[in-house]
Amino acid sequence: MRLPWRNATYADPASERSRNSETGVIHLQGVRCDYGNGAAPALDDFSLLVKAGEFVSVLGRSGAGKTTALRVIAGFERVTAGYVRIGGRLAGSSFVHLPPDQRRVGLVFQDYALFPHLTVAENVAFGLQSGNGTLQGRNERRVNGGSGKADRKSRIEPILEMTGLTGYERRYVHELSGGQQQRVALARALAPEPVALLLDEPFSNLDRELRSSLRREVREIVKRVGATTILVTHDREEALAMADRVAVMGQGRIEQIGAPEDVYRSPVSPDVARLVGPCELIPGIVRGSRVETEAGRFPLKFEGGALEDGAKVQALMRASELEIAPSENGVDARVVFREFRGEFTEYSVMLPSGVVIRVRRRSAGALEDGERVGIQERDGSDIIVFPV
Amino acid sequence: MALAETAQLRPVPEVTRLRRRPPVALWTAAGLVGLAAVLPVFYLAVRALDGGAAGAAELLFRARTLDILISTAALILTVTFFSMAIALPVAWLTMRTDMPFRRVLSVVSVLPLVVPSFVLAMTAISVAGPRGMLQRALESPFGIERLPSIYGLPGATLVIVIVSYPYVLLTVRSALRRMDPSLEEASRTMGYGAFRTFRSVTLPLLRPALAAGALLAALYALSDFGAVALMRYETFTWAIFVQYESAFDRSIAATLSLVLVALAVVILLAEGFTRGSGAYHRISAGAVRPMRPVELGAWRWPAFTFTMIPVIAGLIIPVGLLLFWLVRGVTNGEQMLPLWGPTRNSVYVSFLAAVVTLAAAVPVAVLAVRYRSIMSRLIERATYIGFGLPGIVVALSLVFFGVNVALPLYQTTALLVVGYAMLFLPAAVGALRASLLQVSPRVEEAAQSLGRPQWRVILTVTLPLVMPGALAGAAIVFLMTMKELPATLILSPIGFKTLATSIWGSATEAFFARTAAPALLLILASGLPTAYLVLRDRNRNSVDVS
Numbered sequence: 001m002r003l004p005w006r007n008a009t010y011a012d013p014a015s016e017r018s019r020n021s022e023t024g025v026i027h028l029q030g031v032r033c034d035y036g037n038g039a040a041p042a043l044d045d046f047s048l049l050v051k052a053g054e055f056v057s058v059l060g061r062s063g064a065g066k067t068t069a070l071r072v073i074a075g076f077e078r079v080t081a082g083y084v085r086i087g088g089r090l091a092g093s094s095f096v097h098l099p100p101d102q103r104r105v106g107l108v109f110q111d112y113a114l115f116p117h118l119t120v121a122e123n124v125a126f127g128l129q130s131g132n133g134t135l136q137g138r139n140e141r142r143v144n145g146g147s148g149k150a151d152r153k154s155r156i157e158p159i160l161e162m163t164g165l166t167g168y169e170r171r172y173v174h175e176l177s178g179g180q181q182q183r184v185a186l187a188r189a190l191a192p193e194p195v196a197l198l199l200d201e202p203f204s205n206l207d208r209e210l211r212s213s214l215r216r217e218v219r220e221i222v223k224r225v226g227a228t229t230i231l232v233t234h235d236r237e238e239a240l241a242m243a244d245r246v247a248v249m250g251q252g253r254i255e256q257i258g259a260p261e262d263v264y265r266s267p268v269s270p271d272v273a274r275l276v277g278p279c280e281l282i283p284g285i286v287r288g289s290r291v292e293t294e295a296g297r298f299p300l301k302f303e304g305g306a307l308e309d310g311a312k313v314q315a316l317m318r319a320s321e322l323e324i325a326p327s328e329n330g331v332d333a334r335v336v337f338r339e340f341r342g343e344f345t346e347y348s349v350m351l352p353s354g355v356v357i358r359v360r361r362r363s364a365g366a367l368e369d370g371e372r373v374g375i376q377e378r379d380g381s382d383i384i385v386f387p388v
Numbered sequence: 389m390a391l392a393e394t395a396q397l398r399p400v401p402e403v404t405r406l407r408r409r410p411p412v413a414l415w416t417a418a419g420l421v422g423l424a425a426v427l428p429v430f431y432l433a434v435r436a437l438d439g440g441a442a443g444a445a446e447l448l449f450r451a452r453t454l455d456i457l458i459s460t461a462a463l464i465l466t467v468t469f470f471s472m473a474i475a476l477p478v479a480w481l482t483m484r485t486d487m488p489f490r491r492v493l494s495v496v497s498v499l500p501l502v503v504p505s506f507v508l509a510m511t512a513i514s515v516a517g518p519r520g521m522l523q524r525a526l527e528s529p530f531g532i533e534r535l536p537s538i539y540g541l542p543g544a545t546l547v548i549v550i551v552s553y554p555y556v557l558l559t560v561r562s563a564l565r566r567m568d569p570s571l572e573e574a575s576r577t578m579g580y581g582a583f584r585t586f587r588s589v590t591l592p593l594l595r596p597a598l599a600a601g602a603l604l605a606a607l608y609a610l611s612d613f614g615a616v617a618l619m620r621y622e623t624f625t626w627a628i629f630v631q632y633e634s635a636f637d638r639s640i641a642a643t644l645s646l647v648l649v650a651l652a653v654v655i656l657l658a659e660g661f662t663r664g665s666g667a668y669h670r671i672s673a674g675a676v677r678p679m680r681p682v683e684l685g686a687w688r689w690p691a692f693t694f695t696m697i698p699v700i701a702g703l704i705i706p707v708g709l710l711l712f713w714l715v716r717g718v719t720n721g722e723q724m725l726p727l728w729g730p731t732r733n734s735v736y737v738s739f740l741a742a743v744v745t746l747a748a749a750v751p752v753a754v755l756a757v758r759y760r761s762i763m764s765r766l767i768e769r770a771t772y773i774g775f776g777l778p779g780i781v782v783a784l785s786l787v788f789f790g791v792n793v794a795l796p797l798y799q800t801t802a803l804l805v806v807g808y809a810m811l812f813l814p815a816a817v818g819a820l821r822a823s824l825l826q827v828s829p830r831v832e833e834a835a836q837s838l839g840r841p842q843w844r845v846i847l848t849v850t851l852p853l854v855m856p857g858a859l860a861g862a863a864i865v866f867l868m869t870m871k872e873l874p875a876t877l878i879l880s881p882i883g884f885k886t887l888a889t890s891i892w893g894s895a896t897e898a899f900f901a902r903t904a905a906p907a908l909l910l911i912l913a914s915g916l917p918t919a920y921l922v923l924r925d926r927n928r929n930s931v932d933v934s
Contacts, residue, residue: 008554073835075836075837076833076836076837099836099838099841099842100836100837101836101837101839101841101842101845102839103837104839106838107833107836108835109830109834110834111828111830113830113831113833113834114697114831115831115834115835115849115853116831116853117849117852121450126835126838127838127839144767164389188834188838189837189838192839234714284640290753298699
């Protein structure tokens with residue numbers, strides 16, 4: 001029986017969810033994480049709030065601290081400042097450290113880390129063993145008298161089916177393909193019904209084709225079970241395509257977070273812009289509502305207030321916002337390289353200063369190498385600028 | 389477990405921390421093991437300087453000491469050279485060619501390892517010694533009354549090469565197995581023949597493994613006691629033993645032991661030097677593709693014969709001779725050694741040694757693999773002392789330690805087992821370390837994030853995964869203990885006879901035939917598990933055998 005004045009525990013999903021919708025299932029505030037070797041901290045003033053059922057991807061270069069952030073959430077690294085709350089409960093701060101086995105966070109490792117001495121079914125059922133250190137585990141044991149073998153089997157069946165592993169229960173993991181191992185890792189992490197699911201570059205070991213189909217499938221599964229999910233990746237396509245929100249990480253902290261479209265459309269810094277899409281930054285000067293560059297004059301877009309006339313800026317040249325056409329006057333820009341991509345062709349265009357920008361064009365009416373071209377903004381596009 | 393219950397909100401001290409701090413219990417245990425490994429050797433040095441530095445120096449610079457040094461060095465050099473000269477071709481022939489019966493041979497060629505050197509020396513003397521079988525067989529047809537003497541350097545070299553070349557063979561072969569075959573294939577496509585490819589590609593790549601194997605052979609030659617004693621070849625081990633047995637002043641034995649320690653250090657340094665940068669010894673990960681064996685053509689049978697020679701000399705002749713002695717002894721009702729008591733004692737102490745050594749190896753290996761730091765590396769290195777030190781030195785240092793510091797331990801099986809553990813700890817640490825390295829820490833973390841506290845992760849994930857390696861390590865310690873002679877002679881309580889010491893007792897009195905039953909038992913007891921280990925290793929790591 002639940003008494004109203006007692007703190008809600010994990011055993012009651014309804015109360016958990018309602019609480020989490022306000023405070024976030026995962027909440028990191030001002031987290032700092034040092035490895036204590038005198039180097040710069042892996043995380044510094046890192047803050048992230050993930051709401052119930054949300055899918056957030058963390059995009060960053062290798063070495064930015066993405067994996068450290070996941071390991072801090074999972075409890076494998078301690079924080080030296082700030083705090084980590086999981087499901088509303090304080091899990092980590094400079095004086096508190098809840099060990100990983102009591103956090104109920106599912107983690108899918110980059111190399112899967114499946115148990116080689118166990119079968120697929122045993123791997124998936126691993127987190128369901130009675131007596132695991134969670135509050136839920138203890139409560140359930142008290143109520144049900146322990147989760148028996150039959151009970152475990154019935155609990156993993158739907159997960160195996162959902163991940164397409166039915167029929168493979170008795171196989172050992174080394175007998176499976178890479179994609180199947182990936183499914184086992186996901187099923188294993190989901191089986192104990194974790195508070196949140198963490199995915200650490202889960203698709204990086206798969207070939208391109210498999211990656212995109214598994215991506216879709218994983219998102220579907222995660223959404224179906226309503227798991228709160230954090231994906232870290234250095235693959236911008238993956239980060240933008242899968243998530244409800246994208247958090248772009250700089251060195252040790254999050255630079256920008258928002259819906260994928262918003263982050264792509266309005267990056268807050270050149271770094272973020274470079275991370276979310278291929279681009280080139282060239283110097284420019286503000287002239288009224290336009291920016292003047294060596295590539296031409298374009299309508300500018302700047303969200304940080306008004307820019308003075310004549311201010312020096314960096315203009316973001318992205319293939320998706322530019323167009324080229326053969327032209328004999330204007331700036332001296334020439335095609336130096338082209339890559340046929342089927343539907344469209346991507347041209348590398350060299351500007352007078354030697355900077356090469358890339359522009360896409362429908363494949364019909366190909367331009368020749370060395371051909372002189374004029375550069376315009378695509379219809380309705382503005383060129384994003386950053387003040388220097 | 390209390391740990392899991394109280395760890396809910398565990399306070400963290402405010403000092404800057406390392407990435408992963410090892411549990412205090414682990415630290416303490418590993419530290420104690422490391423200390424125990426160093427202490428007796430330290431004590432040996434103290435004991436040697438007992439009679440004053442001047443006395444020790446005087447002893448060191450006697451002409452006889454120099455003689456012993458020269459004999460020992462000569463033995464080490466010949467053994468190392470011939471071990472490599474046999475092991476390298478045998479390794480290549482069994483791994484890379486179409487030599488007849490190469491699968492059988494790849495196991496059989498390792499097996500001389502299981503014959504204790506004193507048993508082999510005994511059979512070698514009765515075959516090729518004065519009035520031995522060979523001479524008698526040659527006397528009537530050819531009138532040969534004297535063969536060149538087997539005693540001295542030739543006999544000692546012969547015996548020790550045969551029992552130590554398998555160490556070189558094993559290290560070279562495992563390097564060959566892991567070598568990317570495409571390197572050799574690339575050489576072939578550039579017009580190099582099989583033998584030129586071996587010389588200019590395979591051999592340079594094998595250099596580190598060859599050096600490691602040569603190190604094992606050299607250390608073995610340095611530490612062997614039984615064969616040199618029976619072959620009457622005076623090296624340090626024998627001289628130390630004689631001093632220890634006869635002289636009242638044991639500081640002489642201690643001083644000589646220190647010279648032996650210095651020699652071991654020189655060998656270890658030499659190996660490090662030849663290894664050089666070693667960075668080119670890169671091994672590609674993952675399963676190795678099967679490779680087309682080199683066709684030997686007309687050389688198939690000569691190759692087979694070459695591979696068989698050490699096997700015949702080191703396994704077939706001794707075992708045959710022992711069987712002959714056994715049958716003759718039983719049918720003629722000759723006096724034979726009692727079997728039951730020594731066997732029981734051997735198995736008993738070997739089992740204890742295996743358990744104790746493994747238990748001591750666990751904290752050291754876990755610390756070295758999972759919590760890398762200068763301290764953990766130092767502790768691991770300390771346990772390697774037993775690897776470089778001859779059994780007789782470790783035994784002596786423990787005697788001194790027992791007599792002067794821990795008298796209740798002196799002349800007990802406990803001290804004997806401690807001696808074995810010190811000697812064979814590197815083998816156990818090595819085996820455990822290798823299998824721990826195979827277990828990704830991510831796998832342990834996965835288990836923990838699925839809700840299992842750390843101690844249960846160790847029990848349900850880590851331990852099952854390293855179990856094969858741990859058992860292999862324990863098996864190796866068991867086998868080495870069964871065969872170990874000088875440490876057993878010096879450390880075992882009065883009246884405590886093992887298979888090895890009872891064989892030794894009869895052998896020194898030249899009652900060779902009496903030793904047949906215990907010697908065969910000893911060979912069998914170490915041979916079966918060794919064959920298993922070799923087979924397991926071969927099947928696990930390679931597809932080229934199938």
